Each structure stands twice: as C-alpha cells, then as structure tokens.
Amino acid sequence: MPKIDEMLCEFNTYYRLGDGNMDQTHIEFLQLCQEATGESGDQFAASLNKLFEHTQQHFSVEEQRMIETAFPSYAEHRADHQRTLGELERFARRATAGKTAMARIWLNEGLPGWFDLHAKTMDSALAAHLKGTEVGQR
Template structure:
C-alpha cells in the first residue's frame, strides 16, 4: 500500500476528467506504467466516434489481456493471498468488454460509451484496493520493503 498520506482517487471518477494523475501511482513501476496505458486506452474509448468505436473497444481488449494477464501471472507465481478474487474481477471486465465489442460492431456506440464511463468509475477503486495490495506484495517480494510513492500536489 502507498506509504504517503496524499489523497487517493475518488471511487467515482468523472468520465469527462478521466486522465492519468499521480494519485493513481502505487509504487510498483511495472504496474504503474501499465495503469498509465490503461487510462490512455480508456480515454480513447471515451473519445471514440461511431466509426472508430469498434477499433477502440478491440484496443481495450488487447490492452486488458496484456495488463490483466501480467497481474494474474504475478499473483499465481508468487502465491498472492487475494489472487482468486482479483483474477475473477479481471475476467469479469474482459468478459464484459467482449460483449461490448459485439455490440459496438453492430453499431451500438451508446453501450460502448457507457462501458467506457463505467471503467472510469471501476478503475480507481480496483487500483486503490486490489492493485495496491498486489503492488505492495510484489515490492516486498522483490525488494524486501513497502513501496514508496511520491505524489505531486499540483493545483
């Protein structure tokens, strides 16, 4: 878990302002880099038009396979205690994305946009609780201590 006292992202992120910021940092560089990519991919979904939405949903699915696969592998290889719950949540998001892709390909852009908006609300809580625990676990296993997170206070 982060060791500073900076505010963490709100569990209900405003889709209009969903962007990377230091509050998303967890102190495990590999995970932080992947999470930055996640935010960029979701931002692409939020900004997609009817023509590009299916490609943007596919880009999200491709990212999620890599992102979640990497985290799932870390959890399995290190016997992370909360792995089952965390892996199941990843699988649920991916299953939803596949359903959304089918709808987007059929021209249902509204459902894809609602999915993107839901991701902006889901991600902060997922990162704050499940991913922060995994980040702390990985840093402890690799470096013998807790992650140190320095967040800028930019107004």
C-alpha cells in the same frame, strides 16, 4: 464518479502504486479509455477492441505475477479481472456490430468507477505484496 481525463491528471496523486510495470500499464489503460471516448462510429469500435486487447494482456501479466509470488488474494483479484474483461469484450462486440450507445455509457461511467476502486484496493494490495518479493521486483 471519476472521469477518465481527471483520473489521468490525478494519476500520481491517487493511482500511482510504486510498481513501475503496473503504473505504466495503468497509464496506458487510462489513455486507451480516453482515446476511445473521443471516437465515433467504426473508430469507436476499433478503439474499444484495442482497449480490450490491451486489457487482456494487462490482466494476464498481473495474474502471472500473482501466481509467481503466491499472492494470497489471487482468486478474488482474478475473478474481478474476469468480470471486467467479460464486460469489455461484450461491449466491444456490440460496438463492432454498430450498437455503441450502451458501450459508450459503460466506458464513460462504469469502467472508470471500476478502475478507481480496483486500483485503490486490489491493485494497491498487490503492489504492496510485490514490493516484498524478489520475483515482484522484475
């Protein structure tokens, strides 16, 4: 299973998709994940909430680009986003309430595995689609 710090170090090799917006957002996402893993107590909860807010915006922008370019796998891609965003929101709320153990495990084990698969499959397909559209070039 990939670790967040390894994912950042290997970003150019495994996760760079060739779409500047997506690549920058993904780096920021991984940096926020890494930041949260190093926090404890209230700072952990605050970092997880910051990650949630970033991820909401990240997914919203990606989904808007999918709509604008009539991406064929929009529904499946959006459903994957919604599932992950729901988990992140749930763990952020639990961490804010002082229940951090499961949130920390998910952040260190579940979220990196999800990102690894999502970036290499769904986001890779989206990046290829965007390269072929005028709207995607913004």
